[in-house]
Amino acid sequence: MSNSDHQTIKVLGPASLSNLGPGFDTLGLCLKGVGDTIEARFSSTPGISITSSAKIPTKPEENTAGCASHLVMTKAGDKRGIHLKIKKGIPIGSGIGGSAASASAGAWATNLLLGKPFKKEELTYAVLEAERLASGGVLHGDNALPSLFGGLILTSPVNPLDYRRVNLSEDLHIAIVLPKQSILTADARTILPSAINRTDAIHNASDLVFMLHALVTGNYEAVAPYMMRDRIVEPARASLVPHYQDIREAGLEAGACAVALTGSGPAMFGISKDFKSTSKILDAMVAAAGEGAKGIITMADMDGVKEIESL
Ligand code: HSE
16 A cells, blocks of 8 residues: 655665675675665655755756666556655765665665555666666666665676575674765776786685685684785776775774775775774774775664655
């Protein structure tokens, strides 16, 4: 049953880490309590209308939340207008999945407004298509799917609808540094090597499987070196982050199990098994990241997008 024409639904679309070192376009992890918030309601204005205090496109066909919402309405065969009020909790171009967070929040808020006709599994197409807007037309699910489902997501770049969701059995604490600059994913994809040699491919494949084993068994102390010696993507992007090497060293010295770039950066994260050392790791990474850097302390999240309050 659909919600009343006057109800407002409020949803948090979580931020996410992607790539995690050797897992380019194939691995992503949902983050707890950090994300974009969307308030959705039916509107007498036809189609999808968007307002936001952030500097983001508000035409629905240029906005990931608007695109996802439109696809859910089309799937439901419902022609009513929807209004989305977007609060960006994730800085634009930061590397922690802001476009995907808005996509999952837009899709889920619309679904709830319609009375929840669809399960999350039925919304994967909508969030993936919406995320395409932010990555120069490429379909990749390593931010959109973690934001939708929570947990650690393994996704296929060949067919992102082919994915697996993995629960982490042990708490994973995460310190994230957000350097001052912003990097657009579409731009950061153009600098990647178009061909790689066999040795690098073999090393990366090996590191990915060993890293996954360490993550899913909760053996976080064993995650480095596998997460930290990507030979293909991270070296090409490291030059986009002025203090990349300093941040890595500072995080490790402060006790992080591993430090890596997330997505196209410039954000970098350090992981830890215990909450107590996370603020020390964060302070060290922020101090190394230069003027204007900010930090976030969070954890892996197993729930994904969710309603936070109905007004
Ligand atoms: N896997 C994508 C990339 C994530 O690294 O380009 C973008 O956030």
